[in-house]
Amino acid sequence: xxxxxxxxxxxxxxxxxxxxxxxxxxxxxxxxxxxxxxxxxxxxxxxxxxxxxxxxxxxxxxxxxxxxxxxxxxxxxxxxxxxxxxxxxxxxxxxxxxxxxxxxxxxxxxxxxxxxxxxxxxxxxxxxxxxxxxxxxxxxxxxxxxxxxxxxxxxxxxxxxxxxxxxxxxxxxxxxxxxxxxxxxxxxxxxxxxxxxxxxxxxxxxxxxxxxxxxxxxxxxxxxxxxxxxxxxxxxxxxxxxxxxxxxxxxxxxxxxxxxxxxxxxxxxxxxxxxxxxxxxxxxxxxxxxxx
Numbered sequence: 001x002x003x004x005x006x007x008x009x010x011x012x013x014x015x016x017x018x019x020x021x022x023x024x025x026x027x028x029x030x031x032x033x034x035x036x037x038x039x040x041x042x043x044x045x046x047x048x049x050x051x052x053x054x055x056x057x058x059x060x061x062x063x064x065x066x067x068x069x070x071x072x073x074x075x076x077x078x079x080x081x082x083x084x085x086x087x088x089x090x091x092x093x094x095x096x097x098x099x100x101x102x103x104x105x106x107x108x109x110x111x112x113x114x115x116x117x118x119x120x121x122x123x124x125x126x127x128x129x130x131x132x133x134x135x136x137x138x139x140x141x142x143x144x145x146x147x148x149x150x151x152x153x154x155x156x157x158x159x160x161x162x163x164x165x166x167x168x169x170x171x172x173x174x175x176x177x178x179x180x181x182x183x184x185x186x187x188x189x190x191x192x193x194x195x196x197x198x199x200x201x202x203x204x205x206x207x208x209x210x211x212x213x214x215x216x217x218x219x220x221x222x223x224x225x226x227x228x229x230x231x232x233x234x235x236x237x238x239x240x241x242x243x244x245x246x247x248x249x250x251x252x253x254x255x256x257x258x259x260x261x262x263x264x265x266x267x268x269x270x271x272x273x274x275x276x277x278x279x280x281x282x283x284x285x286x287x288x289x290x291x292x
Contacts, residue, residue, distance in 0.1 A: 002064065003032050003065060004032075004033050005018070005021065005032055005071065008038070015042070021114070024110060024114040025114060032052050033054060034050070034055075035083075065089060067091075067269070068090070077146075081144070088267055090268070091266065093268070094106075102185070116272070121271070126266070129145065130259055130260070131259065132242070132259055135256040138251060139249065144244065146245060147182060148189065148190055148191060148243075149242070149244060151179050151257070152240065153240060154237060158237075162232070164229065165230040166228075174213060176214060177211040178241075180194060181208055184200060186207075191209040191220070194212075198280065200276060205222050205225055206222070207220055207221070208229070227260075228258055229259040229260070230256075231258070
């Protein structure tokens with residue numbers, strides 16, 4: 001078995017757990033390969049003896065590794081979408097961050113996690129992706145996201161207007177700071193903070209959520225992910241921001257935008273003692289009396 005390890009440079013809270021993970025894999029006779037920028041960060045900031053090979057791109061992972069482990073938070077897991085792409089490599093998220101809706105495996109359970117996965121005691125959750133199609137390629141080959149597509153005003157200028165269509169049929173013109181189109185996975189992210197609903201991952205839907213809408217009667221709407229969602233943006237400013245998860249580019253009103261479900265998904269490893277509803281209760285403290 002071969003396992004790839006991904007982490008972000010400049011995250012010192014991750015360092016002790018990298019050593020634990022490497023030691024556990026070594027004891028289990030599992031070969032590990034490290035993301036090259038992360039390898040360099042470890043080399044210059046820890047005393048860990050590194051003898052592992054490294055990788056830098058998705059081409060080096062496809063067909064060569066069995067799992068991709070991430071050390072960090074949900075944002076770290078989102079980074080790996082451009083590495084696994086459509087390879088089907090399962091992603092194991094070890095949470096050294098804060099909330100952890102995606103990276104649900106506790107940093108204190110690394111040894112148990114490795115043992116459990118080697119024993120095959122896990123499930124795979126297939127998470128849908130959302131693809132952004134444009135008349136000019138603005139995100140290159142990785143024009144899809146796990147959480148959401150966002151259109152946002154670029155600076156502190158006045159609000160923008162986003163004309164929105166479902167399969168060519170006019171839905172609404174959103175006068176707002178921006179608009180989020182979220183997958184079920186992304187429904188617990190930016191969309192949730194803007195008042196959007198939580199959607200169970202297996203639901204075949206998108207959530208369209210306005211960001212600070214001018215009209216207070218404009219609310220988030222849940223639509224089928226079979227729809228193609230077309231967007232036309234206008235505003236006083238010439239430029240706007242388009243984002244796919246944490247990646248963003250500046251666009252203008254000449255860019256034609258359409259969102260649809262991607263043809264493939266991403267495999268997320270879930271241990272047998274975990275489930276989405278349990279994660280909701282734990283992370284959002286549902287059912288707890290938090291009054292003083």
